[in-house]
Amino acid sequence: MSTFQSDFLNILSSRGYIHQCSDTAGLDALAKDRKITAYIGFDCTAPSLHVGSLVQIMLLHWLQQTGNKPIVLMGGGTTRVGDPSGRDESRKLLSVDDIENNKRGIQQVFARFLQFGSSGNDAAMVDNAEWLTKLNYIDMLRDIGRHFSVNRMLTMDSVKLRLEREHELSFIEFNYMVLQAYDYVELARRYNCNLQMGGSDQWGNIVNGIDLGRRMGTHQLYALTSPLITLASGAKMGKTASGAVWLNADMRSPYEYWQFWRNTEDADVGRFLRLFTTLPLDEVARLEKLGGAEINDAKKILANAATSLLHGAAAADEAAETARKTFEEGASAEGLPTVGVTLGEGLGILAALVQAGLASSNGEARRSIQGGAIRVNDEPVRDDKLVLGEALLKDGSIKLSMGKKKHVLLKPV
RNA sequence: GGGAGAGUGUCCCGAGUGGCAAAGGGGGCGGACUGUAAAUCCGCUGCUUUACGGCUUCGAAGGUUCGAGUCCUUCCUCUCCCA
Numbered sequence A: 001m002s003t004f005q006s007d008f009l010n011i012l013s014s015r016g017y018i019h020q021c022s023d024t025a026g027l028d029a030l031a032k033d034r035k036i037t038a039y040i041g042f043d044c045t046a047p048s049l050h051v052g053s054l055v056q057i058m059l060l061h062w063l064q065q066t067g068n069k070p071i072v073l074m075g076g077g078t079t080r081v082g083d084p085s086g087r088d089e090s091r092k093l094l095s096v097d098d099i100e101n102n103k104r105g106i107q108q109v110f111a112r113f114l115q116f117g118s119s120g121n122d123a124a125m126v127d128n129a130e131w132l133t134k135l136n137y138i139d140m141l142r143d144i145g146r147h148f149s150v151n152r153m154l155t156m157d158s159v160k161l162r163l164e165r166e167h168e169l170s171f172i173e174f175n176y177m178v179l180q181a182y183d184y185v186e187l188a189r190r191y192n193c194n195l196q197m198g199g200s201d202q203w204g205n206i207v208n209g210i211d212l213g214r215r216m217g218t219h220q221l222y223a224l225t226s227p228l229i230t231l232a233s234g235a236k237m238g239k240t241a242s243g244a245v246w247l248n249a250d251m252r253s254p255y256e257y258w259q260f261w262r263n264t265e266d267a268d269v270g271r272f273l274r275l276f277t278t279l280p281l282d283e284v285a286r287l288e289k290l291g292g293a294e295i296n297d298a299k300k301i302l303a304n305a306a307t308s309l310l311h312g313a314a315a316a317d318e319a320a321e322t323a324r325k326t327f328e329e330g331a332s333a334e335g336l337p338t339v340g341v342t343l344g345e346g347l348g349i350l351a352a353l354v355q356a357g358l359a360s361s362n363g364e365a366r367r368s369i370q371g372g373a374i375r376v377n378d379e380p381v382r383d384d385k386l387v388l389g390e391a392l393l394k395d396g397s398i399k400l401s402m403g404k405k406k407h408v409l410l411k412p413v
Numbered sequence B: 001g002g003g004a005g006a007g008u009g010u011c012c013c014g015a016g017u018g019g020c021a022a023a024g025g026g027g028g029c030g031g032a033c034u035g036u037a038a039a040u041c042c043g044c045u046g047c048u049u050u051a052c053g054g055c056u057u058c059g060a061a062g063g064u065u066c067g068a069g070u071c072c073u074u075c076c077u078c079u080c081c082c083a
Helices: A007-015 A024-032 A051-065 A096-112 A138-142 A157-162 A176-191 A200-215 A254-262 A266-276 A279-290 A292-311 A313-329 A349-355 A362-370
Strands: A037-044 A070-076 A125-127 A193-201 A222-226 A338-341 A374-377 A400-402 A406-411
Touching: A007 A024, A007 A051, A007 A157, A007 A266, A024 A222, A037 A051, A037 A176, A051 A070, A051 A096, A051 A222, A051 A266, A070 A096, A070 A176, A096 A292, A125 A138, A125 A176, A157 A200, A176 A200, A176 A338, A193 A200, A200 A222, A254 A292, A254 A313, A266 A279, A266 A292, A279 A292, A292 A313, A338 A349, A349 A362, A349 A374, A349 A400, A362 A374
Parallel strands: A037 A070, A037 A193, A070 A125, A193 A222, A338 A406
Antiparallel strands: A374 A400, A400 A406
């Protein structure tokens, strides 16, 4: 459905990034002339972003690729308030120190997807703490607050849902949308920003910004949101057994990241190739037609492409090779997650499982053994009193596995 | 300020007559089947050096009782109604 004049909207539309847009035609005209300066806000609620934010990052990526200017807005200020959108319960207020730490952790990932600099359509990174923390309460109420109707705020989904479900919504959270709206105006004034993008749950917040801009006399502002990405099975994307799929390499290794994509459900392969890789669409179309076991090849390509984008081609190749050795040859591979252990007099299997992170307690480890899930050097373990000693070392490590997919190398230190 | 109700296995929902490590479900993990998929079926899902044992769990603290998630008191948090 390539009905747009601009590369930007054509790509977004054909790859499945668009959920809602405030004025498609107006935006298309701007994009055609490469006159869009768009921002997306990222709150600093964790030390790393996770795959849930990847769609947003890709939006900025394509924006820049099509000649427009991206702004990454770090929510150093708004995170101190807390966004109630899409949440049933208020989250704990984070300390300012934590927020700053999180911000540093999050920032690093963008360099992989965007070209930063100070010329042309180089990307910029800004922190809304810069202006939000300087606001004075009375001045803010008079300058900004008077433009907001509480009647209307109460109808916003983020607020309405809390009220309907009879869940607490604190006053500080109630203010979040005001601050986000103001961010948009501030960015419009400072950087000539004219588009805010975000996940579909941000629609209300973004539109508030547009309204505020009109009342405060900015140029015309636009909104564009991406769909909430769920798995074909209906589950929210990005949560796995071991928690969120973090983007930072020190929180989730390239190998584990590769595995995450390798394990994509069949029904999601095509959609994910479009959203999370930059492969040409005709190639994607070919791959998603693969049926039966052949679709595994498509999943490998997805894993390679997605891992390359985030960690670089070398890391992706290495992860692919580790996976190939582990799963296709059944061998022990260097690239598997490694845990340092002290063998000394011998290490009990239960303790080893706990140290390797495969079990959270001795009891859980014992149950896993009783359930037949554990293997040492690919030999099934039935005895929970087994002691690991140096005799089991192979190439300097012991391969400890739980189930088919979880493998850890124990290395003596 | 007055009145009514609710908080259960630290992932979530949720039953619970004084004998309860506590029903059931979801989720998760493992196994079988496959293709490192989905669906389905089966097992496990508080801790504890392995124990028909011990310990710690039902918002918090006390109390009654041989014995308390269950009864009593006080407190905390949330919701609703009235002001």
